[in-house]
Amino acid sequence: MTPNPISSRIHGPILIVSAIFLVVVMPCLNSCGLIADFTLNLWGKYLCYGIMAVAIDLLWGFTGLLCLGQALFFSLGGYMMGMHLMLMIGKLGQYKSDLPDFMVFLGHTTLPGFWQAFYSFPFALAMVFLVPGLLALVFGYLAFRSRIKGVYFSILTQALTYGAALLFFRNDLLMGGNNGFTDFRTLLGSDLRIASTQRILYICTALLLVAVVAGCKWLTKSRFGLIQRAIRDSENRVLFSGYATANFKLFIFVTSAMIAATAGALYVPQVGIINPSEMTPEKSLEAVVWVALGGRGSLYGPVIGAVSVNALKSWASRAYPDLWLIILGGSFVLVVMFMPNGIIGIPAQFAAWTARRRNRDAATAASPANRVTDP
Amino acid sequence: MSAKPFLLAAEGLNKSFDGYQAINDLNFYLDEGELRTVIGPNGAGKTTFLDLITGRTAPDRGTLMWDDGKHDLLKLSEYQIYRLGIGRKFQTPTVYNDHSVTENLVLSLAGSRGIWHSLFGKISPLQRDRIAEILDIIKLTSHAQRKAGTLAHGQKQWLEIGMLLAQEARLLLVDEPAAGMTDEETHRTGELLLSLAGKHTIVVIEHDMTFVRQIARNGKVTVLHQGHVLCEGAVDQVQNDERVIEVYLGRKSKAA
Numbered sequence: 300m301t302p303n304p305i306s307s308r309i310h311g312p313i314l315i316v317s318a319i320f321l322v323v324v325m326p327c328l329n330s331c332g333l334i335a336d337f338t339l340n341l342w343g344k345y346l347c348y349g350i351m352a353v354a355i356d357l358l359w360g361f362t363g364l365l366c367l368g369q370a371l372f373f374s375l376g377g378y379m380m381g382m383h384l385m386l387m388i389g390k391l392g393q394y395k396s397d398l399p400d401f402m403v404f405l406g407h408t409t410l411p412g413f414w415q416a417f418y419s420f421p422f423a424l425a426m427v428f429l430v431p432g433l434l435a436l437v438f439g440y441l442a443f444r445s446r447i448k449g450v451y452f453s454i455l456t457q458a459l460t461y462g463a464a465l466l467f468f469r470n471d472l473l474m475g476g477n478n479g480f481t482d483f484r485t486l487l488g489s490d491l492r493i494a495s496t497q498r499i500l501y502i503c504t505a506l507l508l509v510a511v512v513a514g515c516k517w518l519t520k521s522r523f524g525l526i527q528r529a530i531r532d533s534e535n536r537v538l539f540s541g542y543a544t545a546n547f548k549l550f551i552f553v554t555s556a557m558i559a560a561t562a563g564a565l566y567v568p569q570v571g572i573i574n575p576s577e578m579t580p581e582k583s584l585e586a587v588v589w590v591a592l593g594g595r596g597s598l599y600g601p602v603i604g605a606v607s608v609n610a611l612k613s614w615a616s617r618a619y620p621d622l623w624l625i626i627l628g629g630s631f632v633l634v635v636m637f638m639p640n641g642i643i644g645i646p647a648q649f650a651a652w653t654a655r656r657r658n659r660d661a662a663t664a665a666s667p668a669n670r671v672t673d674p
Numbered sequence: 675m676s677a678k679p680f681l682l683a684a685e686g687l688n689k690s691f692d693g694y695q696a697i698n699d700l701n702f703y704l705d706e707g708e709l710r711t712v713i714g715p716n717g718a719g720k721t722t723f724l725d726l727i728t729g730r731t732a733p734d735r736g737t738l739m740w741d742d743g744k745h746d747l748l749k750l751s752e753y754q755i756y757r758l759g760i761g762r763k764f765q766t767p768t769v770y771n772d773h774s775v776t777e778n779l780v781l782s783l784a785g786s787r788g789i790w791h792s793l794f795g796k797i798s799p800l801q802r803d804r805i806a807e808i809l810d811i812i813k814l815t816s817h818a819q820r821k822a823g824t825l826a827h828g829q830k831q832w833l834e835i836g837m838l839l840a841q842e843a844r845l846l847l848v849d850e851p852a853a854g855m856t857d858e859e860t861h862r863t864g865e866l867l868l869s870l871a872g873k874h875t876i877v878v879i880e881h882d883m884t885f886v887r888q889i890a891r892n893g894k895v896t897v898l899h900q901g902h903v904l905c906e907g908a909v910d911q912v913q914n915d916e917r918v919i920e921v922y923l924g925r926k927s928k929a930a
Contacts, residue, residue, distance in 0.1 A: 523792040525777055529770045536768045539728065541756035541787045541841065550789050 314599070321346070321505040326498050336494045341613060343501040343569040345606045346508050350562035352589045352601030353511050354555040359587070360595030361519055362551050363531030364448075368456035369559050370582035371463050372431040376560025377567040377577065378467075379430055381480035382414060383423035384491075384568060388484045400482070401475050411473050420487060427564040428557050435556035436549065443545040443552075448534070457580045467575035479574025486568050497569065504565045508602065511558055515598050527551065588627070592634050594641025603642050679742035681706045681845060681875050682727070687736035689722060689901075696722040697733065698901035704845075709871035711890040711909075712879045714898035715921060720879045721765060723898070724847050728762050729755045757787065761843030765850050765879075767830035771823030775814050775833060778822050779805050782837035804840070811866065812836040828859040835866065846876045852885045864888040 325342065328334040351373050358364045385399040394403040398410055416422045438459060442452060470476040489496040518524055529537045530544050537544050567573045576582070586605070593604020608627065616623040638644060682704040689697040697719045704710060714720050725731045727738060729752045738747040740758055747755055770778050783801055785791070809815040812832040817825065822833060831851055838846045848867065852860040860882065867876060867889050880886050886895065890909040897904040897912055899921045905912060912918055 518793070521793050522780065522795060523789065525773060525781055526792055528772060529781060532770055532772050533768060536764075536770065537781075538752040539756055539762055539764075540782055540837070541753050543753050543787065546789060547792075 318509045322502060322509060325505070326502050329494075329498055329501075336497065339501050340497050340569060342606075343497070343504050344566060345609045346501075346504045346602075347562045347566040347569070348586070348589065348605040348609055349602040350504070350508050350511050350565075351559045351586055352593065352605040353508075353515055353598060354558040354562070355586055355590045356595050356598060356601040357515055357518075357558070358551060358555045359590060360597065360601075361524065361531065362527045362548060363534075364548060364552065365450075365453045365587070366456045366552070366555070367453045367580060367583045367587065368460035369555070369586055370580075371460035371578045372435065372556040372559040373563035373566070373586075374467075374573065374575075374578035374582075375431040375434065375463075376427045376563030377573040378474060378480070378563075379417075379423055379426040379560075380564040380567045381475075381483075381573045382417040382426075383420055384483040384486060385475075385480050386414070386418050387486065388482060391484050392482065399475070399480070401470075401478060402473065405470055405473075407473075414473070424564075427560050431556045431560035432553050435553045439549045439552040443548045446545075457583065460578050460583055461580050464575045464578045464580075467578065475574065477575060479572060479577075480567075481572040481574075483568060483571055491568055491571070500565065500569050504562075504569070507561060507565065512598055512602065519598070523547075588631055592631065592641055594638075594643035597641070597643045600641050600643035607642065679706075680704060680739075681708075681741060683737075683739045683743070684723075684727075685737050685739075687723075687726060687733050687738065689719075689726060689731065689733045696901050697726065700736070700898075700902060702896065702903065704875060704877065706844075706875055707872050709867065709876045709878070709889060709893040711886050711893065711895045712877060712898060713881070713883075713886055713895060713912075714904075717900075718898040719901035720898055721849060722901070724762060724849055724877075724879065727755075727847060728752060728760060753787070756841075759842070759844035760847065761838040761841050761845070762847040763831075763834045763838055763849060763851060765853065767827065767834050769822040769825075769830050769833050769837070771821065773822055774819050775809070775822055775825070776805060776818045778833055778837060779808055779840045782840040784840070784842040808836045808839050811839065813862075828855045828863075831855065831863070832866075835863075839870070844875060846870070846874050848876060848878045850879055850881065852880065852882050860885050861888065868892075 325334060325339060329336065329339045351369060354372075355366065355369050358366050358369075388399065390397060392400045392403075394400055396403045398407060402410070417426075438456075442455060447455060466472060467474055467479075468477050474480075483491050485491060486496070486500075489499070491497070519527065526537065526542055526547055529540075530547060534544055563573075563577075585608075589604040589608050590601040591604070592608055593602065594600025608630075611626065611630075612623065615626050619626070634641060638648065640648065680703045682702070684700060684702040687697050687700040687702075688695070696717075700719070700723065702723070712720055712723075722731070726733050727747065729747065729750060732748065739745070740747050740760070745758060747758075747760075750758070770781065773781070780797065783797075783804070785801075786795065806815070809818055812835060814825075814829060814833060814836070817829065822830065825833065831854075835846075835848070835851065838848075851863050851867070855863060864885055867878060870876060871893070878889060880889075887909055894906055895909050895912045896906045897915075897918050899917075904917055904921065905915050907915075
């Protein structure tokens with residue numbers, strides 16, 4: 300885990316260059332026509348996943364809380380944004396009604412009360428934070444107060460997201476049922492189907508990713524970060540050092556939920572659809588795999604994991620549709636077996652390996668017995 | 675009951691686990707500034723007693739009052755009890771292995787335990803000096819940046835004592851500090867505890883009789899047996915007590 304001096308010296312520049320590349324260079328290349336609109340849009344999606352992966356890492360890698368329901372917070376953020384986007388379609392929908400199409404289809408004639416306020420973008424944006432944040436607050440309060448930890452916490456979060464998915468599949472929740480929301484037209488007056496709007500959304504996503512990684516970096520470097528990792532390694536000791544660990548865990552859980560929610564809110568206008576399949580346990584598990592592959596407890600690893608797995612998925616599911624799941628499963632097994640610190644741990648692992656080899660070579664060269672036996 | 679206020683007063687404590695009576699009608703009074711040694715054979719309830727004081731387990735019956743009856747410890751949770759100034763060193767050294775020695779002490783420093791403070795609070799020069807001072811006391815100055823997990827067993831024990839010092843605890847509960855130490859380290863640990871007595875109130879649980887004689891030369895020794903106080907007094911008095919010899923020292927010498 301200890302970084303060697305060379306890699307830690309090039310660490311900072313690499314990060315700055317990658318950040319500039321994602322935020323500035325990619326959109327510039329796109330506007331010059333060197334990167335296809337489709338590709339940039341795909342990257343926007345990857346980076347949303349990257350943000351969610353960082354949120355999971357903050358919980359799992361740094362605090363030892365494996366949440367298998369992070370996709371729920373991601374989707375809730377997406378749904379809140381989706382409600383606003385649905386209302387912005389206006390009369391341009393199939394039924395030429397002010398109501399979202401699915402409501403007309405279900406026979407509704409007036410907009411339900413809880414939808415009204417979503418005409419306002421600031422309100423929708425506030426809900427992106429508040430709804431997932433409140434859910435995390437209530438669930439986390441109950442779980443941490445009862446000292447639910449380890450695998451029990453993971454199972455409960457999985458049950459939570461499964462329950463929520465079942466709820467959202469129901470038509471009478473008035474959230475679009477299993478079709479969810481789609482056919483979005485405009486956001487803040489800009490047409491979502493033109494490249495320049497999508498480019499701006501991409502830039503927002505890349506900026507948010509950089510901000511989230513930088514913010515989490517600061518958080519984990521503070522004394523709060525020390526307490527976080529202490530809770531992960533020895534929660535009882537932290538209690539006996541006078542810290543109310545439940546409050547700390549709750550703070551992290553809510554923060555992580557809100558980070559995932561903002562990623563979801565940016566995901567929906569770029570991907571153009573949100574439905575309950577986004578909040579199933581499988582989606583959450585997949586996100587945990589990205590974090591494990593990239594390297595947990597590192598903040599950058601999860602981003603690398605999310606982007607590379609999803610890029611691999613985009614490619615493999617087209618090139619080898621039948622083999623895609625085997626490829627994902629196989630790479631997961633490989634990482635677990637040979638790369639305990641994930642992709643981000645490879646340089647350190649390689650450095651340790653060469654150092655071992657050098658030591659062994661030095662030892663054999665120094666040993667006179669070897670020279671004698673060598674013919 | 676004496677008129678003098680007690681720092682800690684336990685009365686009529688009972689705790690059983692699945693029918694096993696770990697603590698049986700225990701009465702225990704501690705004065706401020708005392709260095710009290712608690713001995714007793716395995717299963718006498720020594721560690722359970724510390725668990726009760728620190729809120730790790732709740733007793734079936736009895737009372738536990740702190741600071742002349744000002745606080746009822748049974749109503750408080752672990753971290754609240756800690757904040758009253760009760761620090762504990764566990765039997766097996768429990769430090770934050772992935773943190774450096776200094777970071778271990780930083781986390782233990784007295785002061786706010788809130789989230790806000792942990793995010794924006796800075797370490798004052800005064801606290802920095804205090805850390806340097808503690809590092810010197812526990813002889814870990816040259817290991818300040820090492821990860822605690824890589825320390826030797828005895829050093830971890832000291833680090834944990836250092837963490838109690840950093841928190842400026844009024845009462846230090848020290849569970850078998852000499853376990854796994856060399857004779858020289860044990861002796862130095864004893865000197866350290868003796869030097870802290872007076873400034874802090876200390877309860878030491880110990881098995882090693884040489885060590886007990888060293889640290890209990892001015893203080894009282896309490897002998898626990900089957901969750902009950904068998905006798906209490908100066909170390910010589912306790913060692914010559916017929917009942918103690920029978921249940922504890924005698925059995926030990928027979929085994930040896």
